[in-house]
Amino acid sequence: MGTIKRDKGLDNTLKVMKQGYLYITNQRKRLGSENIFETRALGGKKIIVISGKDAAELFYDNDKIERSGTLPKRVVNTLFGKGAIHTTTGKKHIDRKALFMSLMTEGNLKHLRELTRNHWYMNTQKMEQMDQINIYRESIVQLTKIGTKWAGVQAPEEKIEEIATDMDVMIDSFKGLGGKFKGYKASVDARKRVEDWLEDQIIQTRKGKIFPPEGTALYEFAHWEDYKGNPMDSRLCAIDLMNTFRPLIAINRFVSFGLLAMHEHPITREKIKSDDDYAYMFSQEVRRFYPFVPFLPAKAKTDIQFEGHPIEKDTMIALDIYGTMHREDVFENPDDFYPERFKDWDGSPFDLIPQGGGDYYTNHRCAGEWMTIIIMEETMKYFAERVTYDVPEQDLTVDLNSIPGYVKSGFIIENLREVVDRK
Template identity: 35%
Template sequence: MSAPPVLGVDDTPAFRLSPYTFVSERARELGTDVFDTRLLLRPTTCMTGPEAARVFYGERRLVRHGAAPRRLLLTLFGRGGVQSLDGEAHAVRKAMFMSLMTPQERERMRELAGEAWRERIGRWSRMPRVNLFDEVSELLCEVACAWTGVRLDRGSIPHATARLLAMIEAPAAVGPRHLRGRRARVQAEKGIAELVRRVRERPERFAGTPLQAVALHRDADGAPLDPRVAAVEVLNLLRPIVAVGRFVTLAALALHANPHCHERISSGDDAYLEYFVQEVRRFYPFFPMVAAKVAEPFEWNGHHFPKGRRVLLDLHGIDHDPRVWEGPEEFRPERFGTWDGGAFDLVPQGGGDHHRGHRCAGEWLTVDLMKVAVTALTRWMSYGVLPEQDLSIPRWRAPALPASGFVIDRVIPAE
């Protein structure tokens, strides 16, 4: 069935109410994987399903420059970063990110995270209550700084964590929460740009660190990055590492809701640990979608994509597409025992190829950090029956999180 023409009504209020299901529900109603609407006052084409993901990440008919809304650039992304680049400029910048994702760097990250978890578990055992989200966000901020080579004293970690969280929460927020994110980005970029200048003066002091790699990186034109843009890219490492704290909190919620998973992982089943982490990434909401812009007009599925049109790909909807996932609303880690690792069906961090396209550069690190976290929660510590709290996940808030942040008490380190 061909999709209806762009509607006159702006759908932003409906989208804000249900950012995770807006596209898939409308698509189901219309009986199509692609439809036009108006969002944030702009004509917008929404796509869902694995075939749509293939088109979205396929030939270069869609570009990123000018696709992201301004409110996203001023908070989550920053200006001039890898997310907004295309073609050769993107390939060269992305190669810099992917050069940091070697097996050695992943191992270094796992070790840093393991040490940080063991240290925190000791501290938690002396605290009456622990808000897991708050604590894990700080833990990951410490790990992110240690891994990238950004030297912060321990006293500065809570403030740095708050800034990074503000950037993550701001894009979909309105009012003070949005403004906090903008301010946080301006201040963080300023401080890190200064640090980049210092690295360039004495690069040997930062040898082998991701911070040095960014500071000394040369773009496709052979020029080093403007310090402000380098700061955006350093933040593209620090910020999402802290964002993994949301997945860790959701993993704790999943362990609570599925005690058999807790049991199986704590007994040492490492294959199941992997399936569990993948199912957390598939099942729980994080970023609802990604945006691109039509560079060359094309047709797909009987639908015309005019030049300049903003296109949204429904990440959460694809992770819950019943054509791909049997019983998508059930939490079933076992399903990953037979998953073929398709590049267009499990897309919480984008789809396609990590090196050639815009798929998340830190996807492997995310899985690593989640595995360390779930190992820590199940094998390195125990905690009491959960205290009374609101574990519901407000679905209008993106990225999502249990309302209470997941509070635990009576933490005991394992022998």
């Protein structure tokens, strides 16, 4: 049992942000450490960084690892919200997670698939009249429409653009982990506007002044009671309600990545058209291959060991999310875009972890992951089967040194036309 190797420095936060998704991989290689090393960040805190499938299994062991209270305040205040389910643990977390999971019925998921298919198709005429379409921007508007409709939230057409913009600002706030973040106030203000709007709908639902359909997120959250029989505070309820459809809006990054993948690998478009199962494999590979979440924080609940190295209670731990999915010992030829790798995938909760790992019901694995896959499948089918378009010259760079990850141009298309079989 050797000493844990260390990335020297009093505070490596700026180095982390400068190297982005590649920081952990770069340090593992530089230090000659396969799965574990020590760094200091976020004000000089000691952090044990772990990577790989076994690391993910440890990270999502509720008896050994505590995630509550470890997210940076900036991220909580802007992306998740104060008191959000992501910041809870134990019985409280399981109880509220059960509420989220209760929405994942076969009927609700089928409805989401139909909404996605129909909203993109109904948007065809508008896009045909546009000189250029920025897929990053267009998809965040469409996904806002889909997400709010699915959640039972009343979102008038004139408010959709505002909500979509506010959501994008909030999601983009992840870049504020280190150093000055000029957009912090804008992110906090954006969250407040959306929270105010949703809290009003919670209150109006409870007063019987608006009537969301039973089974929708708005209805279920407004009427939910905790294990002590108490309704949720209306503000906290609004925060958790937002977290049912906010992850769907963040999928706009996967949508632009998906169109980039189809553009760079044209055969995948043809396979989506000809193979009913290929859109699923393609969507999973987009989620694995492209940058989304770089790493996640937690702390040791008790004295533990990882690969023979002792980690003391309360020590900060960071799980390598992006790097784990790009390791040779986790996925064969990980730097190749190869959707067929998911044809016989065993569904492990510890290797494909773009939105977290572990068990859906008891861990912090995103309850919206199934929804992400459904939306991606239907969106990729739409762009592969229902329309044609041209891809003009543009900057298609995906900068892995920047968090969060983007297609530099947003992925721009033009001359979009509906495919009509006139035979």
